[in-house]
Amino acid sequence: xxxxxxxxxxxxxxxxxxxxxxxxxxxxxxxxxxxxxxxxxxxxxxxxxxxxxxxxxxxxxxxxxxxxxxxxxxxxxxxxxxxxxxxxxxxxxxxxxxxxxxxxxxxxxxxxxxxxxxxxxxxxxxxxxxxxxxxxxxxxxxxxxxxxxxxxxxxxxxxxxxxxxxxxxxxxxxxxxxxxxxxxxxxxxxxxxxxxxxxxxxxxxxxxxxxxxxxxxxxxxxxxxxxxxxxxxxxxxxxxxxxxxxxxxxxxxxxxxxxxxxxxxxxxxxxxxxxxxxxxxxxxxxxxxxxxxxxxxxxxx
Numbered sequence: 001x002x003x004x005x006x007x008x009x010x011x012x013x014x015x016x017x018x019x020x021x022x023x024x025x026x027x028x029x030x031x032x033x034x035x036x037x038x039x040x041x042x043x044x045x046x047x048x049x050x051x052x053x054x055x056x057x058x059x060x061x062x063x064x065x066x067x068x069x070x071x072x073x074x075x076x077x078x079x080x081x082x083x084x085x086x087x088x089x090x091x092x093x094x095x096x097x098x099x100x101x102x103x104x105x106x107x108x109x110x111x112x113x114x115x116x117x118x119x120x121x122x123x124x125x126x127x128x129x130x131x132x133x134x135x136x137x138x139x140x141x142x143x144x145x146x147x148x149x150x151x152x153x154x155x156x157x158x159x160x161x162x163x164x165x166x167x168x169x170x171x172x173x174x175x176x177x178x179x180x181x182x183x184x185x186x187x188x189x190x191x192x193x194x195x196x197x198x199x200x201x202x203x204x205x206x207x208x209x210x211x212x213x214x215x216x217x218x219x220x221x222x223x224x225x226x227x228x229x230x231x232x233x234x235x236x237x238x239x240x241x242x243x244x245x246x247x248x249x250x251x252x253x254x255x256x257x258x259x260x261x262x263x264x265x266x267x268x269x270x271x272x273x274x275x276x277x278x279x280x281x282x283x284x285x286x287x288x289x290x291x292x293x294x295x296x297x298x299x300x301x
Contacts, residue, residue: 025215025218025246025247025248025249026038026078026079026245026246026247026248027079027247027248027249028120028140028142028247028248028249028250029079029082030118031082031117031118032117032118033084033085033086033117034082034083034084034085034117035082035083035085035115035116035117035118035119035120035121036079036082036119036120036121037054037079037080037081037082037083037115037121037122037123038076038077038078038079038080038120038121038122038123038245039052039068039071039076039077039080039122039123039124039125040075040076040077040122040123040124040125040126040223040243040245041071041072041073041074041075041076041125042073042074042124042125042126042157042223042225042226042243043073043125043126043127043133043225043226043229043238044073044074044225044226044238044239044241045073045229045236045238046073048073048095048229049070049071049072049073049095049096050070050071050093050094050095050096050107050125051066051068051069051070051071051093051094051095051096051097051098052066052067052068052071052077052091052092052093052125053066053067053090053091053092053093053094053100054067054080054081054083054089054090054091055089055090055092056087056088056089056090057087057088057089057090057111057112057113058090058112059090061100061101061102061103062099062100062101063092063100063103066094067080067081068080069096070096070097071093071096074225074243076243076245078245083115085115085116085117085119087115088112088113088114088115089112089113089115090109090110090111090112090113091109091110091111091113091123091135092106092108092109093106093107093108093109093125093133093135094106094107095107107125107133107231108125108132108133108134108135109135110123110135110137113137119139119142120139120140120142120247121137121138121139121140122137122138122140122221122245123135123136123137123138124136124138124155124157124223124225126157126158126178126179126223126225127157127158127159127178127225127226127227127228127229127238128159128178128179129159129161129177129178130159130230131159131227131228131229131230131235132230132231133229133231134179136157136179138155138181140153140219140221140247141153141183141184141219142219142247142250143250144250144251145186145216145217145218145219145250145251146186146251147216147251148188148189148216149186149187149188149189149216149251150186150187150188150189150214150215150216150217150218150219150220151183151184151185151186151187151218151219151220151250152183152184152185152187152192152212152214152219152220152222153181153182153183153184153185153219153220153221153222154173154176154181154182154183154221154222154224155179155180155181155182155221155222155223155224156176156177156178156179156180156181156224157178157179157223157224157225158178158224158225158226158227158240159178159226159227159228159229160178160206160224160226160227160240161177161198161199162175162176162177162198162199163175163176163177163196163197163198163199163206163224164176164196164197164198164199164200164201164202165182165194165195165196166194166195166196166197166202166205166208166209167192167193167194168192168193169193169202171202172185174199174200175199175200176199177199184219187214188214189214189215189216190213190214191211191212191213191214192211192212192214193208193209193210193211193212194208194209194210194211194212194222195207195208195209195210196208196224196242206240207224207240207241207242208242210242212244215246215248216251217248217249217250217251218246218247218248218250219246219247219250220244220245220246221244221245221246221247222242222243222244223242223243223244223245224240224241224242225240225241225242225243226238226239226240226241227240
């Protein structure tokens with residue numbers, strides 16, 4: 001089921017944009033043989049609906065029916081597929097209704113994607129720093145979260161330069177570039193006032209400030225998306241804003257196994273248990289930002 005998780009994004013990068021929340025958090029579904037895969041359409045260009053194809057690696061055109069049809073911008077398909085981790089997959093996005101022959105007509109693709117069992121992935125269609133649509137796969141931290149705590153992860157997938165992430169007015173992540181991830185931070189349940197600024201600055205806020213809810217047993221994942229979309233000779237200014245994905249059910253039992261062997265490095269876990277908010281922010285500010293590798297991502301125009 002597709003769930004709208006963003007509405008009312010302000011046009012322009014300098015505009016203050018509120019942070020939207022999903023209708024509900026989606027639980028991680030452990031499996032000893034399958035990988036849990038969610039998909040996000042993070043290219044907020046009005047009317048740019050896409051078809052998403054997830055096929056066995058090496059499948060020739062045409063690709064048949066899409067796994068997700070007419071996928072609208074700023075939507076998420078949580079737990080879109082439980083894919084056999086013994087197989088590799090090709091993932092393509094085409095403009096909605098477009099022919100899949102030839103495959104070079106794809107807006108973006110990730111080929112020969114290698115998955116791990118009992119692992120949560122999010123594949124997001126977004127803009128790279130050249131404004132081209134790309135697919136990036138992240139491994140989500142689904143490890144057990146202590147009682148009374150929640151996790152916060154931040155991901156930069158917008159066509160803008162490096163940014164700093166502020167939490168409660170303090171610099172939590174000094175520099176984060178597209179397409180990198182920072183966190184997760186383990187925090188007390190409550191709210192954190194988050195803002196995004198140009199790297200190395202604290203004002204003006206490029207996005208926010210806005211309250212982000214930290215929920216018990218939930219990994220809240222915040223994505224910066226948008227910027228100028230460039231396809232061929234055409235450039236479209238798309239709004240810059242924030243999408244939120246929530247993975248729930250992490251407080252009751254151990255979750256998935258973090259693994260970088262699939263060509264996708266897992267989010268780091270700084271193990272910041274029992275620290276106050278000020279200590280957490282200081283530690284994260286001093287820590288290196290997690291960098292992951294994307295396997296065989298290519299972009300077509």
